[in-house]
Amino acid sequence: MTGSSVVLQAAGVLKSFPGVRALDHVSVAVAEGEVHALVGGNGAGKSTLVKVFSGVYQPDGGEVRHLGEPVRFAGPLQALRAGISTIYQKGNLAPQMSVARNIFLGREPRGRLGLIDFTRMHADAEEILAGYGVRADVRRPVAALPAGTQQLVALARAVSAGAKVVIMDEPTSSMEPGEVETLFRVIDGLRDGGRSVIYVSHRLEELYRVCDRVTVLRDGRVVHTGPMSGLDRFRLVSLMLGMPFNPPSGPAQAGGPADEPADLPILEATGLSRRHVLADISIALRPGEVVGLGGLLGAGRSETARAIAGVEPLDAGQVTVAGAPLGKWSIRSAIRAGIGLVPENRRTEGIIPSLSVRDNIALAALPRLSRAGIVSDARVDRIVATFMRRLRIKAVSPGQRAGELSGGNQQKVLLARWLAMNPKVLLLDEPSHGVDVPSRAEMRSLIDELAVDGLAVLLISSDVGELVENCDRVVVLRDGTVARELTGHDVTEDNIMSAIAAPALGPAET
Known part of the structure; x- marks a missing residue:
């Protein structure tokens, strides 16, 4: 990964809360056209780093660089305008607004008098969602959709708005298998189009399916960054859990089992x-x-x-x-x-x-x-x-x-x-x-x-x-x-x- 290809970077970022150092000199670089996994256990610092990238939090030290230049986003809207869109696990849609309004929020198509062109907006929203395999009444509130479909709507909004970096926080947690496959196809398309994805997930199958590189956080520090290919699953788990790397030489053999308790289950x-x-x-x-x-x-x-x-x-x-x-x-x-x-x-x-x-x-x-x-x-x-x-x-x-x-x-x-x-x-x-x-x-x-x-x-x-x-x-x-x-x-x-x-x-x- 060359320096010129880096789109978004954390350089020695520090972030503390009362009694807790959430990020301790964290450095992560995301390249153009790369799907970068961000993994770690509970309290590792993943969510804090995502919020620093998206402008929710300001770093206490170090800096965030966008296209090689230091930036300090005043909030998520400023990050979005710079081409960085975050899709949170719990969703970041306006639930009572229509599906179409959510997709085009802040950039609604308008007619000659400056009024919203609802006919065009509805047609465009239907066309965009069709590309994600979603068939829905775009006039209805987005809250009426299943949770997994809402995630696809949030992704459609980010991609159609031209985001260059899409951050996905546990995106498949509420998706059906078919929706997961749709998501993976979209991610492959983003990579092929030169866009970057930061993918936060605990599911190993997904990480190895879609991610090019991985950064492992533990206790607010980076403990590993490198390609997914060649990183053994056992090694990845040991890094996440902070355990010694002693890969098994073969299938686990049963030792002498302890005597089973005689009591019936309580x-x-x-x-x-x-x-x-x-x-x-x-x-x-x-x-x-x-x-x-x-x-x-x-x-x-x-x-x-x-x-x-x-x-x-x-x-x-x-x-x-x-x-x-x-x-x-x-x-x-x-x-x-x-x-x-x-x-x-x-x-x-x-x-x-x-x-x-x-x-x-x-x-x-x-x-x-x-x-x-x-x-x-x-x-x-x-x-x-x-x-x-x-x-x-x-x-x-x-x-x-x-x-x-x-x-x-x-x-x-x-x-x-x-x-x-x-x-x-x-x-x-x-x-x-x-x-x-x-x-x-x-x-x-x-x-x-x-x-x-x-x-x-x-x-x-x-x-x-x-x-x-x-x-x-x-x-x-x-x-x-x-x-x-x-x-x-x-x-x-x-x-x-x-x-x-x-x-x-x-x-x-x-």
Whole structure:
């Protein structure tokens, strides 16, 4: 790639937010007529870099160069006028406007008196969409279209507006297989026409199908840039996860498997399916067993846990606890059955920062602690003191605000809340994420203690080492399906990464 061919470049870009350095001297160069993959795990910095390129964020240091010249876009509109268009995963269309207006927004064809020529605009919109295999009433609001078709409308707008660089953030997440193939044909056409694409995706099949080069981000830093061809899948996964590169010499051999627990499953989730998200996922947990859920970001790990906990809707599937199927699918029915979920984002979905440690712990157990609608403060205090001591929660007092605690102690407060409910099954989503090393060690010890006490634990983690250290079995997900289940001595870092990197048998369809 020669310097003259570079269209868009980040040169030593820095970007920080309170307490977090999101981009740390990131340098990426995108060439003319190139499809450049941008990959990495959760918190790697992909979304931040995309927003820097598109003018949503201003870099704190370094610079963005467009056609070799330093630029500082004041916002997305300025970036768009420079020929850089971004299509976000959640869409960036005006939902109540018509399909045609969305395609031609800001550049509507006009007649002699300066009024919008709707007849021409509708005809042109229909012709443009026909090239994408989309047949739709362009007069209707774009919100009436399926999510995958909306993505194609957003792409049609960017391409028809003459964008020289198109940034696509997880574009296929809501697309049907036919729409995905249409997207790939459009990307091939953009490359052939000398336009550039930055392609953000966690799906390995797509990366190897459409991308020429790849940049891997981890913890806000570039850890690799180079051609996709010649980059082994196992090597790519190891770069994304930050694991040593020890490629398997052949098919993984079964070691001496650990003895299977004699107990019958306390939880059985069978055939969990949700369109574009999960496809026929089945998992069983036994009392005293820690089962890991591995895979790349977007593989369906959190969605599986949230479905089991009644948070996410399902198209099909069944969850059974202690032999009794859950009735109406809801958070309440899951809690009543003894299922507790500690979510990944504890600040927005778990901890209530303004409440005290005491109130956060007692929150879920209050109905159980009440008599005739009256809650005994003494009973609450005893339970809170018990779990603060057992989990070694470091706080000035039970009355301290939970938002003032460290990340590790906030995680423990959430655990204490659910343990106070005496659950049968505990779903832990990235329990070590954002906590310091001592707290991670304490978390490992606590998970072991919970299993010894007979609790069934489903542990979701992006850290392969954490899965190996903690889990009796590991179920590896890929693109919303079960790729492989590992047991006993087969639970190794190399086997988990091999399962993640293996070519998919086909797209997840439900």
